[in-house]
Amino acid sequence: xxxxxxxxxxxxxxxxxxxxxxxxxxxxxxxxxxxxxxxxxxxxxxxxxxxxxxxxxxxxxxxxxxxxxxxxxxxxxxxxxxxxxxxxxxxxxxxxxxxxxxxxxxxxxxxxxxxxxxxxxxxxxxxxxxxxxxxxxxxxxxxxxxxxxxxxxxxxxxxxxxxxxxxxxxxxxxxxxxxxxxxxxxxxxxxxxxxxxxxxxxxxxxxxxxxxxxxxxxxxxxxxxxxxxxxxxxxxxxxxxxxxxxxxxxxxxxxxxxxxxxxxxxxxxxxxxxxxxxxxxxxxxxxxxxxxxxxxxxxxxxxxxx
Amino acid sequence: xxxxxxxxxxxxxxxxxxxxxxxxxxxxxxxxxxxxxxxxxxxxxxxxxxxxxxxxxxxxxxxxxxxxxxxxxxxxxxxxxxxxxxxxxxxxxxxxxxxxxxxxxxxxxxxxxxxxxxxxxxxxxxxxxxxxxxxxxxxxxxxxxxxxxxxxxxxxxxxxxxxxxxxxxxxxxxxxxxxxxxxxxxxxxxxxxxxxxxxxxxxxxxxxxxxxxxxxxxxxxxxxxxxxxxxxxxxxxxxxxxxxxxxxxxxxxxxxxxxxxxxxxxxxxxxxxxxxxxxxxxxxxxxxxxxxxxxxxxxxxxxxxx
Numbered sequence: 001x002x003x004x005x006x007x008x009x010x011x012x013x014x015x016x017x018x019x020x021x022x023x024x025x026x027x028x029x030x031x032x033x034x035x036x037x038x039x040x041x042x043x044x045x046x047x048x049x050x051x052x053x054x055x056x057x058x059x060x061x062x063x064x065x066x067x068x069x070x071x072x073x074x075x076x077x078x079x080x081x082x083x084x085x086x087x088x089x090x091x092x093x094x095x096x097x098x099x100x101x102x103x104x105x106x107x108x109x110x111x112x113x114x115x116x117x118x119x120x121x122x123x124x125x126x127x128x129x130x131x132x133x134x135x136x137x138x139x140x141x142x143x144x145x146x147x148x149x150x151x152x153x154x155x156x157x158x159x160x161x162x163x164x165x166x167x168x169x170x171x172x173x174x175x176x177x178x179x180x181x182x183x184x185x186x187x188x189x190x191x192x193x194x195x196x197x198x199x200x201x202x203x204x205x206x207x208x209x210x211x212x213x214x215x216x217x218x219x220x221x222x223x224x225x226x227x228x229x230x231x232x233x234x235x236x237x238x239x240x241x242x243x244x245x246x247x248x249x250x251x252x253x254x255x256x257x258x259x260x261x262x263x264x265x266x267x268x269x270x271x272x273x274x275x276x277x278x279x280x281x282x283x284x285x286x287x288x289x290x291x292x293x294x295x296x297x298x299x300x301x302x303x304x305x306x
Numbered sequence: 307x308x309x310x311x312x313x314x315x316x317x318x319x320x321x322x323x324x325x326x327x328x329x330x331x332x333x334x335x336x337x338x339x340x341x342x343x344x345x346x347x348x349x350x351x352x353x354x355x356x357x358x359x360x361x362x363x364x365x366x367x368x369x370x371x372x373x374x375x376x377x378x379x380x381x382x383x384x385x386x387x388x389x390x391x392x393x394x395x396x397x398x399x400x401x402x403x404x405x406x407x408x409x410x411x412x413x414x415x416x417x418x419x420x421x422x423x424x425x426x427x428x429x430x431x432x433x434x435x436x437x438x439x440x441x442x443x444x445x446x447x448x449x450x451x452x453x454x455x456x457x458x459x460x461x462x463x464x465x466x467x468x469x470x471x472x473x474x475x476x477x478x479x480x481x482x483x484x485x486x487x488x489x490x491x492x493x494x495x496x497x498x499x500x501x502x503x504x505x506x507x508x509x510x511x512x513x514x515x516x517x518x519x520x521x522x523x524x525x526x527x528x529x530x531x532x533x534x535x536x537x538x539x540x541x542x543x544x545x546x547x548x549x550x551x552x553x554x555x556x557x558x559x560x561x562x563x564x565x566x567x568x569x570x571x572x573x574x575x576x577x578x579x580x581x582x583x584x585x586x587x588x589x590x591x592x593x594x595x596x597x598x599x600x601x602x603x604x605x606x607x608x609x610x611x612x
Contacts, residue, residue, distance in 0.1 A: 211597065212600045
């Protein structure tokens with residue numbers, strides 16, 4: 001893993017990985033916009049909030065002229081994984097790839113481009129992009145990673161160690177599905193409700209006093225998610241409702257990415273998050289009327305501006 | 307006879323200005339908008355559009371100035387009913403009061419302060435274009451009937467219907483006015499919040515098959531709550547919804563709740579979907595989707611105060 005790391009995607013998660021890992025490895029951030037790459041090349045990436053330093057990854061929009069990497073983290077939005085994976089084709093030697101998208105399905109997309117060992121990851125860390133070269137690290141919750149298909153657990157463990165060494169939290173585990181589904185249900189609910197109401201993830205999401213309080217809808221959505229997970233044979237690692245209550249008690253008022261996307265009138269990841277659960281529900285004949293409703297509403301909200 | 311219109315916005319003005327055309331009716335208006343009241347008192351209340359009318363109406367912002375009235379017509383937004391009727395109730399000590407508002411729950415609020423109550427549903431619509439001047443967009447029928455728990459006698463209901471009809475606001479007196487009210491309620495509750503949450507016009511909501519199915523599910527819940535109360539709808543809300551979606555009817559119409567949301571004004575959600583949910587709880591009829599959209603709209607309203 002000393003062969004250099006590519007981090008593809010310069011959003012919050014990609015920036016946090018690139019900045020931190022640049023302290024323990026040769027890192028190149030691959031991003032879409034030339035001015036983004038220029039800002040990072042010139043100024044590095046400043047991390048504030050939970051940490052305070054300037055990471056010095058290289059940055060580029062095009063991997064063509066770069067030396068091959070030994071490890072790649074695909075940290076793009078779910079919608080952009082296909083493009084990212086295509087950039088990796090033939091460029092990793094015997095290296096490996098980690099996907100860290102919201103929702104389900106990124107691993108399959110990457111697999112279509114190479115037979116490299118893959119790691120599946122979900123991350124609970126969060127932050128806010130303040131500029132192309134400045135990210136605020138808000139929640140220092142861990143990244144969980146596990147082997148995909150027949151990759152060795154040892155690869156996940158080595159990778160987790162490297163991430164921890166760089167200053168982020170990470171944990172390797174043999175099977176990601178219990179953790180991934182916990183986050184998927186949490187995300188599908190919190191992101192959709194935030195996108196529709198304009199509320200950051202705050203105390204409203206756990207309120208249960210009045211019959212029309214938002215907490216009832218949040219819990220109802222999560223209950224449907226749990227039923228879908230059960231039908232898929234997944235034993236959740238954490239209870240999404242408890243995750244919700246805990247997160248809202250922190251008082252940090254996190255702005256979920258789907259809310260930011262809707263406010264900026266960008267395409268959201270709803271098809272990969274809420275949509276992934278709705279499709280699983282249909283495939284397994286589980287009734288999910290609330291999840292279906294918020295999925296359709298977010299899709300329609302997108303349609304109003306796209 | 308003397309009629310006092312309580313809440314002289316668009317709908318209240320349509321009743322006030324038209325009724326003022328009759329020789330045997332004296333019309334007063336109670337409204338909190340000082341400029342509107344001053345304009346009405348100096349220049350009369352003017353309607354244009356579907357009809358050109360100037361009505362001689364005595365308007366006031368001070369309920370203590372109101373003389374005793376034979377009839378009240380309440381046309382405030384639903385959330386102001388209780389305060390408006392509390393202020394004006396003394397002038398209806400020997401009169402009957404009719405709601406022509408949206409939603410459900412207004413008659414109950416009026417009956418807290420007034421003995422003889424009339425349930426009403428009206429379809430004419432317009433908008434205030436400047437103080438003292440209302441654009442009359444749509445003509446339509448009104449149906450009124452005794453409010454069962456605190457009923458006005460039939461002869462009184464008929465007297466008000468006769469006056470409105472003679473004034474150019476066709477109004478039918480019926481024994482049970484719940485059918486038209488719940489038809490309009492279900493129509494509004496199934497379409498208004500969807501427009502408000504997605505930003506889409508009525509026509510665009512209806513041409514998205516998945517979204518149209520969600521509308522139907524909201525309609526079905528409303529129908530179930532109506533049926534449980536023994537209410538027979540006077541027409542199928544589904545037909546109204548499809549009719550309104552036609553390009554020559556209301557394809558491009560932004561639901562009033564969407565207009566409220568865009569202007570960040572409090573919505574009438576508590577009296578629409580919230581009303582269906584409340585009556586549903588009383589009747590032990592589950593209304594999960596009406597609960598869900600109520601929570602989402604209330605969340606949206608809460609997001610404006612962060």
